[in-house]
Amino acid sequence: MKYRHLFFDLDHTLWDFETNADETLRHLFAEHNISRHGVSVEKFIKEYSDINHGLWRLYQGGKINQQQLRATRFPRTFLKLGLTEADSPPTLSEEFTNLLPHKTAVFPYTHEVLDYLRDQGYALHLITNGFRDIQHLKLQASNLLPYFQEIITSECCGHLKPDPRIFAHALERTGAVAAESLMVGDNLECDVLGAYNAGLDQVYFNPEKRRHFNQVTYEISCLSELKEIL
Numbered sequence: 001m002k003y004r005h006l007f008f009d010l011d012h013t014l015w016d017f018e019t020n021a022d023e024t025l026r027h028l029f030a031e032h033n034i035s036r037h038g039v040s041v042e043k044f045i046k047e048y049s050d051i052n053h054g055l056w057r058l059y060q061g062g063k064i065n066q067q068q069l070r071a072t073r074f075p076r077t078f079l080k081l082g083l084t085e086a087d088s089p090p091t092l093s094e095e096f097t098n099l100l101p102h103k104t105a106v107f108p109y110t111h112e113v114l115d116y117l118r119d120q121g122y123a124l125h126l127i128t129n130g131f132r133d134i135q136h137l138k139l140q141a142s143n144l145l146p147y148f149q150e151i152i153t154s155e156c157c158g159h160l161k162p163d164p165r166i167f168a169h170a171l172e173r174t175g176a177v178a179a180e181s182l183m184v185g186d187n188l189e190c191d192v193l194g195a196y197n198a199g200l201d202q203v204y205f206n207p208e209k210r211r212h213f214n215q216v217t218y219e220i221s222c223l224s225e226l227k228e229i230l
Helices: 017-031 043-061 064-078 092-102 108-117 132-141 164-174 187-197 225-228
Strands: 005-008 123-127 150-153 181-185 203-205 219-222
Touching: 005 164, 017 043, 017 064, 017 092, 043 064, 092 132, 108 225, 123 132, 123 164, 132 150, 132 219, 150 164, 164 187, 181 225, 187 203, 203 225, 219 225
Parallel strands: 005 123, 005 181, 123 150, 181 203, 203 219
Antiparallel strands: none
């Protein structure tokens, strides 16, 4: 067995963030009657997603903190829609944060593959830049928590992927060594490059088969393909 420890990203890798966020945003759109502003739910979701992705990049770059991310994403969305910050319900971000983690959509074959890997004797862990309280709720709601021996969050570690220090912390905490460890994630910078710089082999999860020019150890478009690697 070449690898003994498998490290997974959570959002966009196992837990289907886009599907779960879409469902949550549609609920809030209806709950707050946002259509009264002449905005479609599709437009609302698109603008929010663009804003949120941009803010997450700033957060991962250390340019804003968690509170700033949560406080600004919806007001900025309303401004992008040609409305005002006052049109954004003040509780919207809190409601989103409370509802989203209880959604249960995961990528196809998630549970089957994790069952297989656990039965094969691999030690399974998570490394995530997501916020600790939110990530644990997601894992519980989607029945993923029992699979993982260690859950390493950037909040607890003090460093965000792709910083090699979060991977070093993960190796130390799990008693793993880089040569026997494999990182599985959807983000070329945070997961693949971060793991590479820390000396770990990588699996790039690319379900949309996006074109890229990065060198990766393995690339898959479906989680079931992990069975061919491991």
